[in-house]
Amino acid sequence: MTPLERRSTQSLAFIFALRMLGLFLVLPVFALEARKYPGGDDPALVGLAMGAYGLTQGVLQIPFGMASDRFGRKPVIIAGLLLFALGSFVAAAAGSLHGLILGRSLQGAGAISAAVTALLADQTRDEVRTKAMALIGASIGLMFAVSLVLAPVLTAHLGLSGLLALIGVLALLGVATVVWLVPHAPPLPAQKRQGSLMEVLRFSPLRRLDFGVFVLHAVQLSMWMAVPALLVQAGLDKALHWQVYLPAVLASFFLMGGTLFPLERRGHLKPVFLAAIALVGLVQVGLWWVCDREPGLWTLGLLLFAFFCGFNVLEASQPSLASRIAPAHLRGTALGVYNTLQSLGLFTGGAVGGVLTRSVGPHGLFLVGSLAMAAWLAVAWPMSTPGRGAAGEPAAADSIISP
Numbered sequence: 001m002t003p004l005e006r007r008s009t010q011s012l013a014f015i016f017a018l019r020m021l022g023l024f025l026v027l028p029v030f031a032l033e034a035r036k037y038p039g040g041d042d043p044a045l046v047g048l049a050m051g052a053y054g055l056t057q058g059v060l061q062i063p064f065g066m067a068s069d070r071f072g073r074k075p076v077i078i079a080g081l082l083l084f085a086l087g088s089f090v091a092a093a094a095g096s097l098h099g100l101i102l103g104r105s106l107q108g109a110g111a112i113s114a115a116v117t118a119l120l121a122d123q124t125r126d127e128v129r130t131k132a133m134a135l136i137g138a139s140i141g142l143m144f145a146v147s148l149v150l151a152p153v154l155t156a157h158l159g160l161s162g163l164l165a166l167i168g169v170l171a172l173l174g175v176a177t178v179v180w181l182v183p184h185a186p187p188l189p190a191q192k193r194q195g196s197l198m199e200v201l202r203f204s205p206l207r208r209l210d211f212g213v214f215v216l217h218a219v220q221l222s223m224w225m226a227v228p229a230l231l232v233q234a235g236l237d238k239a240l241h242w243q244v245y246l247p248a249v250l251a252s253f254f255l256m257g258g259t260l261f262p263l264e265r266r267g268h269l270k271p272v273f274l275a276a277i278a279l280v281g282l283v284q285v286g287l288w289w290v291c292d293r294e295p296g297l298w299t300l301g302l303l304l305f306a307f308f309c310g311f312n313v314l315e316a317s318q319p320s321l322a323s324r325i326a327p328a329h330l331r332g333t334a335l336g337v338y339n340t341l342q343s344l345g346l347f348t349g350g351a352v353g354g355v356l357t358r359s360v361g362p363h364g365l366f367l368v369g370s371l372a373m374a375a376w377l378a379v380a381w382p383m384s385t386p387g388r389g390a391a392g393e394p395a396a397a398d399s400i401i402s403p
Helices: 002-028 030-034 043-071 071-093 097-109 113-122 126-180 198-200 204-223 227-231 243-263 269-290 297-325 328-359 361-380
Strands: none
Touching: 002 071, 002 113, 030 043, 030 126, 043 071, 043 097, 043 113, 043 328, 071 097, 071 126, 071 243, 071 328, 113 126, 113 297, 113 328, 126 243, 126 297, 198 328, 204 269, 204 297, 204 328, 204 361, 227 297, 243 269, 243 297, 269 297, 269 361, 297 328, 328 361
């Protein structure tokens, strides 16, 4: 990477890390702490308060992405972070679940993922973009692992309201990072400032990636409807689950760095991409096989390590491919659609995963996950990776997808 690419990647990864740490910190404690509020005895309201963020985020990803194509990346990112901070402070001041729902909805309204990813794509060359996306993915994975350790400790000292206020402060720190550390992106030509949503939706290579990110995150979230119970069944107290998650996440980062980037430089991104899809599918098959056989911690740990290996490769390569496929003037719009499907996948994984766990148990849940990954592998199989054009230039369609 050039010095400018390193600065852009590090600063934008830091913004993602601050924002995702804020989101992840509430996950392990929200359901328990929300019960202390008036109305907290209603599971439907608690679930709505927890999920309101994902709903508004999913709805607004495309508008924010399109706005970044029209008005510039940095103004949209700053506006989104300010909305996220406002929502955090509203939630911190809430005295009821309805106030929490309002605050969480405002948090989600700051849907900046597409704008941040588009800015990173604007400022990196094709040949280093997967590495840049991987660093952002690594920051997200690391924040997830860190949140599992910090959330109970911070909540014990600050309570849920204090934790939400701290999340607001982290968002404001993100604003300062955008203003003073993130490099300025060169403006797009005036005639190419506004992207067309229909042009993006008609582009079949992007639709394949959108389908993939939906399936990946639906399967990923549905897993956590059953995996924690399996770990408890294996003898690990729920407060100590991070002792399995954290080593699995960190070890997968090292393996990804030693395989994905060298193989991509040698032109082997497609086999790695397809192998990662297959690996996540095989993990679902493995969980389906062992879930009724009282698996031990080593078995579950190895399966989770394999899952994170595949997941992190896909998390790094998919947005990189989307940014390289999309024309520069449509990049924010394309990534807005991509991130919308990602949010809808998370919502679907939680909703459908809960229904499946209740109706058919973990055995049926992992079987459906296996079938979903097999469907994605079939959809992705004909793909070809895009050529390495100049930064900001779209790859030719025939270099992206096979006839």
